[in-house]
Amino acid sequence: MENQLKVLRAMRNWSQAELADRLDVSRQAVNAIETGKYDPSLPLAFKLGRLFDMRIEEIFDDGFNGGNDE
Amino acid sequence: MTVSTEAMMSDAGKVAKRPMSPRRKRYFIALGLAGLFGGVLGAWMQISQNAEHSTGFAMLSNSPLPANFAIGASIIWVVGMIVSLVIYHRAVDDHEERAYLWAGTAGWYTITLASPAWWVLARAGLAPPADAMLIFAGALVVNCAVWLWLKYR
Numbered sequence: 001m002e003n004q005l006k007v008l009r010a011m012r013n014w015s016q017a018e019l020a021d022r023l024d025v026s027r028q029a030v031n032a033i034e035t036g037k038y039d040p041s042l043p044l045a046f047k048l049g050r051l052f053d054m055r056i057e058e059i060f061d062d063g064f065n066g067g068n069d070e
Numbered sequence: 071m072t073v074s075t076e077a078m079m080s081d082a083g084k085v086a087k088r089p090m091s092p093r094r095k096r097y098f099i100a101l102g103l104a105g106l107f108g109g110v111l112g113a114w115m116q117i118s119q120n121a122e123h124s125t126g127f128a129m130l131s132n133s134p135l136p137a138n139f140a141i142g143a144s145i146i147w148v149v150g151m152i153v154s155l156v157i158y159h160r161a162v163d164d165h166e167e168r169a170y171l172w173a174g175t176a177g178w179y180t181i182t183l184a185s186p187a188w189w190v191l192a193r194a195g196l197a198p199p200a201d202a203m204l205i206f207a208g209a210l211v212v213n214c215a216v217w218l219w220l221k222y223r
Contacts, residue, residue, distance in 0.1 A: 021091060024091060024093050024163070025163035025164075025165060026094075026163055026165065026166060028165065028166075028221055028222060029163050029164075029165035029166070032165055033165075037223065038165050038168070040164065040165075041164040043164075044163075044164055
C-alpha cells in the first residue's frame with residue numbers, strides 16, 4: 001500500500017529511528033512501512049494519524065477510487 | 071526548532087546513543103535471557119556428554135547423557151523458554167509479530183512435510199528411523215530464515 005510516511009517524516013526532519021521511538025516500534029518497522037513492504041495494523045495506523053494530526057486515508061492510499069473507473 | 075534526537079552530541083563532541091525505550095529494553099532482555107539459557111545448556115551438555123560415546127560436538131550427537139543433566143536441562147529449557155517468550159511477546163511490535171507468525175508457520179510446514187514422509191519411508195525400510203531433533207533443527211533453520219527475511223529485507 002502506498003503511503004506518505006517518508007514525506008511526512010522528512011518534513012519534520014525526523015530520522016526513521018526517531019519516528020520509531022515516537023511510535024514505540026522498531027526502526028525496521030518504520031522502514032518496512034515506508035517502502036510498502038508492510039502494511040501497519042489498525043492501532044498503529046491510528047497512532048500514525050494522531051502523530052501527524054491527519055486522517056489515516058490521508059497518509060495511506062489503498063488505490064481504491066470509489067469505483068469511478070469510467 | 072526541530073531537533074533530531076537520532077544522535078545527541080555530548081560535550082566531548084562524541085555521538086551519544088539514544089536512551090532505550092522500555093519496549094526495546096524488554097526486547098533485549100528476552101533475547102539475552104534466551105541466549106544465556108541456550109549457552110548454559112549447550113556448554114553443560116558438552117561437558118556432560120559421555121566421553122566413550124562422544125562424537126565431538128554434543129549438540130549434533132545422539133549419544134547417552136547422564137540423568138542428572140537430562141532432568142536439569144529439560145527443566146531449564148522449558149522454564150527458560152516460557153520466561154523468554156513471555157517477555158519477548160510483550161516487547162515486539164506488530165511488524166515483528168507478523169514476521170514471527172509467518173516464520174512459525176513456515177517452521178510448522180517444514181515439520182508437517184518432513185515428519186510423515188520420513189516416517190513412512192523409514193517403515194518401508196527406505197530410510198533410517200526418523201530423527202526428531204534433526205526435523206526440529208530443520209524447522210528452526212527455516213523459521214530463522216523466514217523471520218530474518220521478513221524483519222530485515
